[in-house]
Amino acid sequence: MRGDLRRTGTEVVAAIVAEVPDYRDAFAGPMGATIEQAVALALDGFLELAGRGIEPEGQQAIETVVEGAYRLGQGEVRSGRSMEALLAAYRVGARVAWRSLAGRGVAAGLPAEQVAAFAELVFAYIDQLSAASAAGHADELENSGRVRQRLLERLARQLLAGSPEATVEVAARRAEWSLPTTLTAVVLPTSQVRGVLPALSSATLVAVEDLPGVDDPEAAVLVVPDVHRAVLLRALEGRRAVVGPTVGWREVSGSYQRALRARALEVVGDTDAELPRLVLAADRQALADLRARALAPLAEVRESTADKLGETLRAWLLCRGRREQVAELLHVHPQTVRYRVGRLRELFGDDLDDPERVLELVLALG
Template sequence: MRAELPAVAAQTVASIVVEVPSYTDAFAGEMGRAISRAVQLALGGFLELATTTGGADPSRPIGPALEGAYALGRGEARSGRPMDALLAAYRVGARVAWRHMSDTAVAAGMTAGSLARFAELVFAYIDQLSASSVAGHTDELDSTGRVRRHHLERLGALLLTGRPPHDLVPAAERAGWSPPRTLTAVLLPEGQARGALARLDDRTLQVSDDPPGLDPAADLIVLLVPDAGCGARATLLRTLEGSAAVVGPAREWTAVSASYARALRALRLGLTADGTAALDTESRLTDLVLRADDSALADLRAAALAPLEGLSPAVREKLTVTLRSWLLHHGRREQVAAALFVHPQTVRYRLGQLRELYGDRLEDPQTVLELTLALGAQLPAPTEQDAS
């Protein structure tokens, strides 16, 4: 059998090429010669096993052959092939090798009982080789996956810190990540991330390792969602429905740090969405602009509303809400009354009070601008009970 190893190996390789099409090209040139040597190593390892154990211990590992099978499995993973082809090649190899070896064994006078034990040893050995290759394939995929996840996380961190394109493009290439046209930053509780990722674009980046500017105690992560601008934004918001997400604007992928800064600003300001919807920062631009400098806004509001200072808190609140609604509805009394759940005569009475307090200043464009800015940030919505 040892003398026939080169011939058996050659016939094994020829059969695999015919019966496993995935390997037709793999056996060409130097790679083919290397694989042929590997086949001889595996067959030689089997004969070593058969010689040293006499067929009594088919589970005994043969180091070099099993290491070769492990390396072959890793090579398959690096080539992007699943294990199906390699396992099929093992089955073909076992059949061809057994046919030739059994012929030699019978010709040498091996008894039927010994031949049966020999057959058991052949297939137990093939199982060992297969298991070793599967382990190599799995380990390679795990290792590759970990490395890629590291590169993707690193890319996300660079994007959030606003690094220039000459840093971002190579990082994307290292991660094997195809850049989209835009990215949208989403802040999301870590416990809700898995469900969201399952419904989002596969290219979505996740940054969970201390995103810059986020309080670690907040238990939030950042998702960078590809091409979720314009019409696709509504789809993104529906996908995030029911979550406590804060959604920034869509920006060019290299400028997504601006989207993240917007979402982070909304979070720090304590802006909240209605019901179970995600917070869409695009719908709260007025609040974000007016509250960019809370101290300046407070000073502006105090100056603009100074004429109301001498009133009782209840009256001051009603007149403030009425003044804001009057500004928003351009003085249309019926619309103001509907918005405040009061009678138009009530609106007329309150506006009379406001004109007494402000005088001609309510006709002054600069005063109207200051009042609009001072009252522009969302106030609690009036209710019928409030109106009474």
């Protein structure tokens, strides 16, 4: 049988290539030599086991083979092949090897009861190697999954931090993540991430640690690729999520920063619907200075009167002087509006007709 091992190994490899589609091109690449070596090692290990039996000496003799099977399982993950494909290769290999080796044994006069024992040993041996390969495959799959997840999280943080384009492209390649046309940053509580992800693309990036500019350990960020905004908002409905603008992937750090600013203002939902509020809050001190200057004339009247006049001035500017609309908006009589606007003209004078002063008043009252 040992004299026929090379021929048997060739037959095993040929059968695997012919019957297991996933291996048709495998032997042409660098993994091919590894697989052929594993086949030869397995056949030699089997004959060693058959010669020594299932006693401890025989088990020790195949430890190297079992370790090789474990590494083979790991290598198949890196080659992109499933455990199902590897198990199919084992079944085909066992069948072909058994036919070849048993034929040689029968020709040499092996008694029937020993042929049966030989067959039992083949199945036990293949089970042992299959189990070792399955363990290697599972361990590598879990490890590679964790590695890729870390790479994806690092990529998300680089995008959110506005890292250089070349840096992001390298990180995306390492994480096997295709750069999309658009991205949308979403800030939400960590506890709500799991419930949202099923409604989003599987390519959505998640960052929950070391978020740029965030100290809240309960905050998480989703970086959602190429999503229709209405679909995204629908998926986030009823959740405490803040949705930044949808931008090109190179500008997603801006989407993230806007979501953070909106979150600081306790905005929930679509930041596109809160643009005036975000603009006014961009420089709080500048807004306070503008209000103090633009609304200085109201300081000449009592506080309660100033509040009513300010409210009327805001409505009058927004309604472009339409008295009836102002009255309806404020729930007062049109004559009350007439009186208040007259008082405002006394206080502000020609400023109410100056476009620059009107702009300042609109912003101050925003």
